[in-house]
Amino acid sequence: MEAARHIHLWGAxxxxxxxxxxxxxxxxxxxxxxxxxxxxxxxxxxxxxxxIAVSINGRIYRDQWDTALPEKGEIYLLPRIQxx
Amino acid sequence: MVTLxxxxxxxxTEAAPPTTSEPGPHEPLLSKHHFKSVGTRPLxxxxxxxxxxxxxxxxxxxxxxxxxxxxxxxPHAHARIKAIDTTxxxxxxxxxxxxxxxxLPDHTGGDEGLFDILDNCIARDVARYDGHAVAAVAAVDAAxxxxxxxxxxxxxxxxxxxxxxxxxxxxxAPLINPKNFTRGVEPAPARPSNIAKRSTFGHGNVEAGFxxxxxxxxxxxxxxxxxxxxxxxxxxxxxxxxxxxxxxWVCTQGHFAYRQWCAxxxxxxxxxxRVTSSEIGGGFGGKTHIWMEPLALALSRKANRxxxxxxxRDEVFRxxxxxxxxxxxxxxxxxxxxxxxxxxxxxxxTNGPYFGMWAELGAMTAFACYxxxxxxxxxxxxxxxxxxxxxxxAPSAPEAAFAIxxxxxxxxxxxxxxxxxxxxxxxAREGSRSSYGPVYGPIGIxxxxxxxxxxxxxxAPLGPNQGRGxxxxxxxxxxxxxxxxxxxxxxxxxxxSVGTVDVGGSRASLALCxxxxxxxxxxxxxxxxxxxxxxxxxxMTDGSRGTFxxxxxxxxxxxxxxxxxxxxxxxxxxxxxxxxxxxxxHAHATGDGHGNLAPLSLKExxxxxxxxxxxxxxxxxxxxxxxxxxxATHICDVxxxxxxxxxxxxxxxxxxxxxxxxxPAYVEGQYQGGAAQGIGWALNEEYVYGRDxxxxxPTFLDYRIPVCSDLPMIDTQILEIPNPNHPYGVRGVGETSxxxxxxxxxxxxxxxxxxxxxxxPMSPPRVLAAMTSADKLGV
Numbered sequence: 001m002e003a004a005r006h007i008h009l010w011g012a013x014x015x016x017x018x019x020x021x022x023x024x025x026x027x028x029x030x031x032x033x034x035x036x037x038x039x040x041x042x043x044x045x046x047x048x049x050x051x052i053a054v055s056i057n058g059r060i061y062r063d064q065w066d067t068a069l070p071e072k073g074e075i076y077l078l079p080r081i082q083x084x
Numbered sequence: 085m086v087t088l089x090x091x092x093x094x095x096x097t098e099a100a101p102p103t104t105s106e107p108g109p110h111e112p113l114l115s116k117h118h119f120k121s122v123g124t125r126p127l128x129x130x131x132x133x134x135x136x137x138x139x140x141x142x143x144x145x146x147x148x149x150x151x152x153x154x155x156x157x158x159p160h161a162h163a164r165i166k167a168i169d170t171t172x173x174x175x176x177x178x179x180x181x182x183x184x185x186x187x188l189p190d191h192t193g194g195d196e197g198l199f200d201i202l203d204n205c206i207a208r209d210v211a212r213y214d215g216h217a218v219a220a221v222a223a224v225d226a227a228x229x230x231x232x233x234x235x236x237x238x239x240x241x242x243x244x245x246x247x248x249x250x251x252x253x254x255x256x257a258p259l260i261n262p263k264n265f266t267r268g269v270e271p272a273p274a275r276p277s278n279i280a281k282r283s284t285f286g287h288g289n290v291e292a293g294f295x296x297x298x299x300x301x302x303x304x305x306x307x308x309x310x311x312x313x314x315x316x317x318x319x320x321x322x323x324x325x326x327x328x329x330x331x332x333w334v335c336t337q338g339h340f341a342y343r344q345w346c347a348x349x350x351x352x353x354x355x356x357x358r359v360t361s362s363e364i365g366g367g368f369g370g371k372t373h374i375w376m377e378p379l380a381l382a383l384s385r386k387a388n389r390x391x392x393x394x395x396x397r398d399e400v401f402r403x404x405x406x407x408x409x410x411x412x413x414x415x416x417x418x419x420x421x422x423x424x425x426x427x428x429x430x431x432x433x434t435n436g437p438y439f440g441m442w443a444e445l446g447a448m449t450a451f452a453c454y455x456x457x458x459x460x461x462x463x464x465x466x467x468x469x470x471x472x473x474x475x476x477x478a479p480s481a482p483e484a485a486f487a488i489x490x491x492x493x494x495x496x497x498x499x500x501x502x503x504x505x506x507x508x509x510x511x512a513r514e515g516s517r518s519s520y521g522p523v524y525g526p527i528g529i530x531x532x533x534x535x536x537x538x539x540x541x542x543x544a545p546l547g548p549n550q551g552r553g554x555x556x557x558x559x560x561x562x563x564x565x566x567x568x569x570x571x572x573x574x575x576x577x578x579x580x581s582v583g584t585v586d587v588g589g590s591r592a593s594l595a596l597c598x599x600x601x602x603x604x605x606x607x608x609x610x611x612x613x614x615x616x617x618x619x620x621x622x623x624m625t626d627g628s629r630g631t632f633x634x635x636x637x638x639x640x641x642x643x644x645x646x647x648x649x650x651x652x653x654x655x656x657x658x659x660x661x662x663x664x665x666x667x668x669x670h671a672h673a674t675g676d677g678h679g680n681l682a683p684l685s686l687k688e689x690x691x692x693x694x695x696x697x698x699x700x701x702x703x704x705x706x707x708x709x710x711x712x713x714x715x716a717t718h719i720c721d722v723x724x725x726x727x728x729x730x731x732x733x734x735x736x737x738x739x740x741x742x743x744x745x746x747x748p749a750y751v752e753g754q755y756q757g758g759a760a761q762g763i764g765w766a767l768n769e770e771y772v773y774g775r776d777x778x779x780x781x782p783t784f785l786d787y788r789i790p791v792c793s794d795l796p797m798i799d800t801q802i803l804e805i806p807n808p809n810h811p812y813g814v815r816g817v818g819e820t821s822x823x824x825x826x827x828x829x830x831x832x833x834x835x836x837x838x839x840x841x842x843x844x845p846m847s848p849p850r851v852l853a854a855m856t857s858a859d860k861l862g863v
Binding site: 012055061067074082083 | 197267268270281283284285286312368369370372441444445448474475476477478479520521522523524525560561562563564565626627628629707709710711712713809819
């Protein structure tokens with residue numbers, strides 16, 4: 001379980017994880033995380049396709065899927081925001 | 085300008101990295117603290133062309149043989165299209181093409197978002213709002229095109245409509261889309277409704293928090309729909325060749341995205357469509373969506389001639405993308421000592437007839453300025469028969485901030501606490517869990533509040549009928565895909581090619597960054613916005629990303645070019661590369677035996693390029709993450725005429741963190757621009773719909789944006805708290821400045837009028853009615 005990461009979910013994703021606000025996923029990168037989420041929680045797939053941002057210790061990543069997920073620290077999934 | 089040197093305040097997250105003298109070419113972390121070019125205020129490179137009329141905007145481009153394209157739009161708010169007869173129009177002399185939705189078959193492959201774009205560009209079976217395109221013509225001149233539009237016969241079955249946000253969520257409201265079942269609700273609803281999505285954010289236990297409060301503030305706030313009000317209407321020229329390739333010249337904030345969407349809708353390969361962006365006369369988010377561009381391309385394809393289309397102002401209002409109208413319930417629990425014990429909000433945002441994420445953004449940003457133990461926000465995306473909503477500068481945050489900051493101000497007043505001190509007490513700080521989820525790293529709201537507390541504006545005396553208000557605002561900012569070229573000319577001057585459209589002065593700022601990195605004068609660097617055929621993909625200029633992301637890419641490109649320059653100098657000197665360093669725009673030889681070699685300038689190295697390997701260039705393609713969140717605090721004074729209810733803004737101050745202000749005059753311009761637009765939004769601007777669901781005021785005469793005489797001089801205070809995730813510490817600055825004004829002005833008007841204002845815009849009749857009502861109630 002050395003790759004186990006605690007992943008915080010925003011409200012829209014929780015129904016697909018049985019209502020859980022935090023789930024444990026074995027993933028070392030954002031890419032691996034999204035792949036595992038689609039495998040384990042298929043209901044999240046449309047959200048992932050539309051775009052999910054990943055906050056790692058407060059820094060928000062929208063696109064860089066090879067970003068490493070740290071073993072410690074907070075990983076939080078968020079909607080991929082739009083701007084003006 | 086105030087410069088904060090305390091790096092520990094820097095946002096977001098990582099500790100500032102160690103400073104190195106020579107960062108790697110693609111090292112994004114903060115590495116430079118002392119500047120020669122960055123931070124200066126050279127004249128804007130596009131200034132003379134713009135003030136003398138030489139600059140070419142969307143409508144200024146013309147091609148030989150071009151036709152005039154015009155659009156027939158629905159006069160109904162909601163109607164089924166039973167039939168469209170274009171026969172007579174097509175037969176009219178001078179008409180070269182007529183199109184309907186049938187000429188734009190569905191190539192979207194099940195992509196719901198793309199299908200909504202297609203359906204919005206031209207209605208397929210249902211006209212969903214007043215102004216929805218139903219057909220288009222291309223003719224030899226405008227008179228012929230107008231005549232042709234009159235000859236198109238559309239048979240409508242008028243359907244019930246709803247345009248009001250609160251009416252649309254009622255159980256008996258007309259359905260905008262019978263296939264819409266609310267997302268984000270478990271179990272999934274069995275019946276369709278006008279709520280497209282429900283989003284929730286928050287943490288803690290708000291009910292427990294409210295029980296612990298001494299005072300509860302609970303109100304409903306409303307804001308009306310507004311338009312970005314860019315002066316330049318949408319305009320384009322499209323030309324499709326018989327070989328299937330095409331070109332589009334267009335006014336846009338993102339020509340690569342326009343290419344992607346237009347190619348997808350027309351069933352073209354992306355590489356076969358070349359898009360060139362014009363100068364832009366304002367966008368503010370409204371030019372991040374395509375509207376009539378696919379129609380121009382389809383008309384050109386059918387007519388085999390170039391087609392030019394320019395929206396009228398009426399069309400811009402009725403059929404481009406305004407912001408949401410909102411209805412927001414806020415509840416705030418406060419202890420007498422000034423601690424907020426809980427906050428909750430339900431935010432209803434109109435989306436137009438298509439699915440969006442506008443309430444979701446409002447729900448994310450609503451309480452983001454505060455450190456709350458118990459907080460909950462619910463966002464409801466509401467479908468209505470109005471135009472598709474588009475982004476407007478920090479989209480959805482101003483409406484949410486209006487509601488929350490009004491409640492915060494009322495709470496402070498209720499417990500007898502100074503509103504700035506109250507906000508400082510509850511402000512989010514490093515380690516706070518944000519209301520939208522993640523824990524904050526070091527953030528900048530505290531410095532903006534403290535700067536406001538110490539600002540002379542806060543201590544200035546007020547006159548009769550005057551009031552002062554202040555408010556805070558938050559926005560995310562982001563980076564994104566960016567691709568840039570740097571080419572060194574034969575004389576040593578430098579041309580930059582970027583793919584981010586210059587909406588607020590980025591060409592000057594980018595040239596300053598490259599001048600800084602190369603160590604050459606700013607005048608030796610020129611920046612152009614390249615077309616889609618000459619650079620890799622660039623995301624749009626939105627999310628305050630233009631200068632942040634393209635400067636990062638160009639700094640990397642400059643570092644790559646420096647490596648080439650050093651190699652060429654080593655060749656010229658016939659010494660090892662490791663004995664060459666770059667400093668102040670020159671190659672310097674180092675090491676034993678090379679001390680007498682005079683430095684080689686960039687100009688000298690460029691002149692020798694033909695004999696050292698050919699052209700010298702740098703390039704970078706990146707994904708620029710790490711833009712960092714942004715905070716601002718605004719202070720506003722107003723005077724309210726008790727007889728008419730008219731409000732005049734007498735003084736306004738913007739305080740915001742820029743990370744590093746590359747060109748401070750442009751940064752100030754962004755701050756002032758956001759405040760000016762916010763003043764219009766707060767006091768005058770409003771979409772007015774009749775009972776027939778038609779827009780009543782689609783002109784600048786009846787939809788009144790502020791003019792110079794409506795505005796005070798807007799003071800700015802730039803805080804510079806370096807962003808650790810940019811080589812020069814740069815943050816985005818373009819959007820956050822529009823977040824606090826609605827609330828700051830509402831708080832000022834409430835203080836001046838002696839009654840809490842809960843409905844934006846605070847137009848004279850609305851203020852007068854509130855004051856009269858308060859008088860009757862003895863408030």
